[in-house]
Amino acid sequence: MLPQTNSAKYISVAFLAMGLALYVFSIGCVMKQPKRIHKTCLDCHSELKDRYREGNVHQPVKEQNCESCHRPHGLIGGVYLDRSLPVLCYKCHKETAESLKKFKTGHTPVSKGKCDLCHDPHNSPNPNLLKLQEDELCFNCHARESFQKKIIHEPVNKGCKTCHVAHGSNFPELLNEEANTLCQKCHKISDERFKAKHGGYPVNKICIDCHSVHSADNSALLKVVIHDPVADMQCQKCHNKSTDPNPFELNALEIKLCYGCHDKEKANFKMTNAHQPVKEDRCFECHRPHASDFNGMLESSPEKLCFKCHTFNFIGPQAKEIGAGSAHPVSARGECLKCHRPHIPAVGESHLLAEAGEKLCKNCHSQFFVSQTVNHPPAQKGDCLNCHQPHECPAPNLLVKAEKDLCAECHQSVVMDMGKRSLHRPFAVGNCSGCHQPHGAKKKNLLLESENDLCVKCHAKLDAQRKEIGRHQPFKEAQCNTCHQSHAGDYSFILDKPVGELCLDCHASLQKVLTAPVAHEPTIRMSCTVCHHAHGTARENYLLEEQPGLCLNCHQVNKYWETGFGHKPAVEGQCTICHDSHFSTIKGLLNKNSGQLCTQCHEVTEEHLKQSHQGIVPSMESCSNCHDSHGGPDSSLTFPVKHSPFAEGQCKPCHPGERL
16 A cells, blocks of 8 residues: 555545534534424414303313314315214214114215214214204204194103104114004003093004104094095904904905995006006005195105115115116106006006107107107107106117217218217217207207307307408308318318318319419419418418418428529519419419510510620520529529639630520
């Protein structure tokens, strides 16, 4: 190892000293680093402190432990729960979660985990953090009408909890005991007066068969509709005598008892198209034998009754996908009897229909049956079910199929158009009703509005443009269908012909291009939009841009304009002084012979030509042999590569005469 020089030693010492200094400084920083301060929610949300300490306060709120339920949001705004309901609540209320598992019936909000429907999570003036007083809270979901009739059952006055439990129960209707046991807590069924009021029968159960449990308009709290034998206390019409050892046993088969009074219906009820329970003598599937709160002695409300047997995908209490698809509002509300009869259909009808299908639809949808200027045949004939389902459907508007597929069944052009290259977006997605009225309309082709107004709905920007100066006439007059197809086209922008062919439909004078000896390349390809704007511009001839810029997109004739000399007409964009835009009989699309073109601007007398061409008079058609008509490296505009004598100004060696 070589000995260190003095300078090397000094450097080593300096680095060592620097390292020690940094180490000491870092220790000092660590030791002096201030302790991290954790802000509480109330440091920022101090206004909540007073609001949440009144009344009954939830324990985590009382302890100012917001993070027990909430995640701190930091830079992200919003109040986020630590977990979703009801898992969050069950984190502390484990006993509630366990008890709910044991119940046969759960309160609907509890079953759905919507604890916050009834409870306030922070504080409340009411016990158990209820949002309202107990009975008032129940009326958020349960209509008051059935609790506020003339005579109110005493337990109702005492409060709902007298008979019901809030979260769940092992008894129907969330009762806290078996129904008969509850009734007998207040009513002495062994009392002779009690028996007398029940025709001498020892009634000790099924009280709710005849009595309303909450309120009624009569002193006995009887239901709205009472079966005649019950109202007349003639129980023996159906049951054994009250003195019989089995007083409640029926004295005949159920159906014989029913037909004993309703014998007129018997013949009709045996019809092959009668309601299935009717044919099978199952009256009590729909009707109660003693009393009911509903007309016809129905077992439950008409809005619920049919759903017991008739289940659907999107409607009714047993629906698998509630809210999905589309539903007939009448069906969704359970108003089945607006269209159907309960026992047998109308004469000549099936499916228990109350009238012919057309008449039924017309009862509610008369506006679709009004004769229009243009009528859709299925609607005019009342063949509603050709297109619509009567109850529910996966497709919108109760359509039996998606609009596109449904329309295609009758309109074969739809199928053909779907195979074209360019599709109008509403047509492509099958939104036929976006433009057409499916029942009838005042406009041709069942259009909802005039063609112009329809286009404007989606193309508002284009509508504003068509009112500007210099627009193409069809576009200006909103005649979109002059060029565009409504549904589909074989060419871009829903065009049914190549652009050029469309242009020739109106610009007949350009037909000559098809036979012209010389034609502009875009014109040959019929690509008019290479130069022209289809909707028009303020520029002359609707050009996409001004000349010479437009021509220079394809013709690079400006190579000498920056460093050399340009021919004035070319530089100024006066291309059409010499050239025809579309076609010509002369090479180069010239509109005249080259000599004639030059004479338009240049003096071409023999004397002048002699002076400028070394005593030689060139022919009128020879200008382009030496000169570039667009520009050149010097002011003579002659071609850059020159024959040696010509480059030295020596013409006579080759051209001894005075004329070329």
